[in-house]
Amino acid sequence: DTGVSQDPRHKITKRGxxxxxxxxPISEHNRxxxxxxxxxxxxxxxxxxxxxxxxEKSRLLSDRFSAERPKGSFSTLEIQRTEQGDSAMYLCxxxxxxxxxxxxxxxxxxxxxx
Amino acid sequence: xDSVTQMEGPVTLSEEAFLTxxxxxxxxxxxxxxWYVQYPGEGLQLLLKATKADDKGSNKGFEATYRxxxxxxxxxxxxxxxxxxxxxxCALSMDSNYQLIWGAGTKLIIKP
Numbered sequence: 001d002t003g004v005s006q007d008p009r010h011k012i013t014k015r016g017x018x019x020x021x022x023x024x025p026i027s028e029h030n031r032x033x034x035x036x037x038x039x040x041x042x043x044x045x046x047x048x049x050x051x052x053x054x055x056e057k058s059r060l061l062s063d064r065f066s067a068e069r070p071k072g073s074f075s076t077l078e079i080q081r082t083e084q085g086d087s088a089m090y091l092c093x094x095x096x097x098x099x100x101x102x103x104x105x106x107x108x109x110x111x112x113x114x
Numbered sequence: 115x116d117s118v119t120q121m122e123g124p125v126t127l128s129e130e131a132f133l134t135x136x137x138x139x140x141x142x143x144x145x146x147x148x149w150y151v152q153y154p155g156e157g158l159q160l161l162l163k164a165t166k167a168d169d170k171g172s173n174k175g176f177e178a179t180y181r182x183x184x185x186x187x188x189x190x191x192x193x194x195x196x197x198x199x200x201x202x203x204c205a206l207s208m209d210s211n212y213q214l215i216w217g218a219g220t221k222l223i224i225k226p
């Protein structure tokens with residue numbers, strides 16, 4: 001079990017550019033989540049996959065955000081036309097099914113939009 | 115709707131002090147309850163969990179008991195160490211809810 005890995009750890013981009021982040025979940029986990037966290041706040045849910053199906057997307061999420069999990073394994077989160085307000089830590093987590101199954105988080109990708 | 119309320123931080127203690135971080139919840143059913151910890155510069159880690167009333171979760175000297183009558187899941191540790199300095203998040207999960215509902219987090223600072 002190598003844990004959840006995210007790449008890159010840090011990303012600095014200029015406003016208006018597109019960015020893409022990658023998440024590799026724990027291999028036997030069929031659920032994968034993306035969260036966003038800003039300083040001093042708890043994680044904010046963005047979207048969720050069960051296998052390759054994206055089952056829910058936060059209503060607060062702009063249509064500039066898109067996520068994929070093409071083969072039910074790794075996932076990508078793309079932000080188009082980045083804005084300064086997108087600066088945050090983007091967290092990926094994975095889990096087994098069931099409400100008692102804890103989430104296993106990666107170390108996150110810190111995005112800074114200048 | 116369902117929600118989690120944590121005590122505001124930061125909480126500052128001296129090493130070997132007793133720790134309590136309060137967490138209360140509002141839920142329409144019977145949630146599972148979790149404490150996650152985030153060390154500086156790292157991702158969130160599960161610290162402990164409890165899945166039904168009167169269950170006690172424990173890990174690394176930390177404990178929390180699922181109290182249905184008071185809708186609480188307070189985190190305790192008998193003797194804290196400098197290495198316990200982190201942000202602690204309380205969260206709940208419902209049967210029909212695939213996502214965790216999070217508290218705002220409590221920053222803990224332990225001074226030597």
